[in-house]
Amino acid sequence: MSETAAQWAATLRARAEIDLAALEANVRVLRERAPGAALMAVVKSDAYGHGATPCARAAVAAGATWLGTATPQEALALRAEAGLPDDVRIMCWLWTPGGPWREAIEADLDVSVSGMWALEEVVEAARRAGRPARVQLKADTGLGRNGCQPGDDWAELVREALRAEGEGLLRVTGLWSHFACADEPGHPSITAQLTRFREMTAYAEEQGVRPEVRHIANSPALLTLPEAHFDLVRAGIAVYGISPSPELGTPADFGLRPVMTLSASLALVKDVPGGHGVSYGHHYTTPGATTLGLVPLGYADGIPRHASSAGPVLVEGKWRTVAGRIAMDQFVVDLGGDRPAPGAEAVLFGPGDRGEPTAEDWAQAAGTIAYEIVTRIGSRVPRVYRNERQALGRHPAR
Template sequence: MSESVERGASVRGWAEVDLGALRSNVRALRGRIGGAALMAVVKADGYGHGALPCARAAVEAGATWLGTATPEEALALRAGGGLPDDLRIMCWLWTPGGPWQEAIEADLDVSVSAMWALTEVTAAARRAGGPARVQLKADTGLGRNGCQPGPDWRELVGAALRAEAEGLVRITGLWSHFARADEPGHPSIRAQLDLFREMTAYAEGEGVRPEVRHIANSPATLTLPEAHYDLVRPGIALYGISPSPEVGTPADFGLRPAMTLAASLALVKRVPGGHGVSYGHHYTTPGETTLGLVPLGYGDGIPRHASSAAPVLVDGKWRTVAGRIAMDQFVVDLGGDRPAAGAEAVLFGPGDRGEPTAEDWAQAAGTIAYEIVTRIGARVPRVYVNE
């Protein structure tokens, strides 16, 4: 888990995380979901923002569930402190031999997509001497985790109900996940909603009484009220980033990006025209100029694919990465300006000061903003503000 640090002159780069923005984002999302509950998804160390600080902030703003991918992430949250003891925490990415008993003893909700998982969790419940909180996941069209409709779903529902009758599990949820909710109007959205309705109706007809039914991720939370059911699961939207340009900008939904990534220039130097820059000399200075060295690289999660393309704000002006991004550093052409060594270089942030955003970096790297923030590595300290 990321920890809060004080930013100082010796820090080469830092990711400032505005927990006030995150709380505001939770409140904005809650304003869109009527009576549904909100699960704050803090997997992958809170999408790179720090899982535990972000979880605490989200709960302060009204989230009543937390979601993670792995059971280890969920167990760390439960052990981390500062969260209500009765807070519901769900994890969904299991492999055979996982820590089922530890999850039961920690009162986690665990996802089950197949008979092997139900077999393992019921065996763990026998050892633990108490029932497991189980949510059955339906594959309604994403084609990843989840149980297939038809005979597989009927078998899983029947076996889960028998395990519930034995006191080994409580079926607490029925859920699924969208494939293309970030493309409003795509026909797959309607097809998945219809299938989810059919699969939940079958389970309830057989006697399942779930506490929650849920399918809405960030884009569905923002644009698809009929998908809200009993619970929504925003992830990237919590952190103030739009799921896609097609859905809308953060400002369209009253969201504010929570992370600002910046560094201190390690060197500013004058070079002549025709000077090659970084590996492979993919950039050559067009004339006499100054170069600034930014001490972050792909070892810190800066995408190498953004070489010669991504923007950086230095000395109040947008600069472009000059040449290849290396493991620990990259260069920007300052066009003759001479900021001092130690001057701030802002890679991305909310955009308030004219700085680039994570979406700008995503466009430069040919990826999505989710990846830009999530991949920022442990070498980059997190600095928490508005705690």
């Protein structure tokens, strides 16, 4: 971040500072964890709230050769705007009937197909586009969400995909699935899903499918299940330096560093007497004469209301706790008699280097997971990028 940008950032009501050097370092660590597989950096939901285009560019610069999104619209925007090298693959997997199949084919995206309705739509779009679609067949190995059921449904999908491939309408580029409980060490579903995945991919290959990649490993499987790495690993939350589960370890345990720091400038500091009610419903009243600090962030910015009276904030080196209800645009902390100046920094979460809370601390306060904490930070909060590359070079060779 330049000096001018730093001065601008300091005047903001609030800001989410994104350290792209940390993101690149995380990608390199994750590649080392799966040395025999290519790495997909998942940048869905605006890169988990961090900003899809800058994060995609940083991930590719650090060696990611695939990018993943949920919706085709996310993938199309990346292809159009990110200025990525031509050999970076982009995959999207959350389709509904009538989706932009033709646009995806023309943008050279890999599209996921879980059932016959989707295969029929992508084949028709390929006919209209006059070029083959890149299709990845998704197997439901036990998660019970998207994906084709084993047995007759899988046999039909494989058969018809091969028929369309024979007609030059598509290329089956991948076979894939997703874990349900990889973030729960020892869960019996992990072995069961791996077995089912091997069975379903073996069947497809026996029928003549020649995929470029087979993949099932998400962040927790990448970090803890080398037998699940196959040809490609999909790193989501770990790219952003957050552990996929406290049970598995902290970010530091895996050599990862949180990428986002969320902070705000105190809008007001004032003296109040004991017994003073704070925020809606007076769920907090001051136990004695004290000072209150107003933090200009609220649930409209993605601060979870469920963390009322619990969310931690660092102000001038001390942890404070949200006092009372978090409102739409603001919340209050009890400063215990300290008097920081208006404009002083209040850090909600970050890497923890300065003793500040982490996204995991907020997740615990709100009864949720750290994924949700970073992903829900809204568009009213500017993203301020540090260590952003001015030009994207080609990614390192594997």
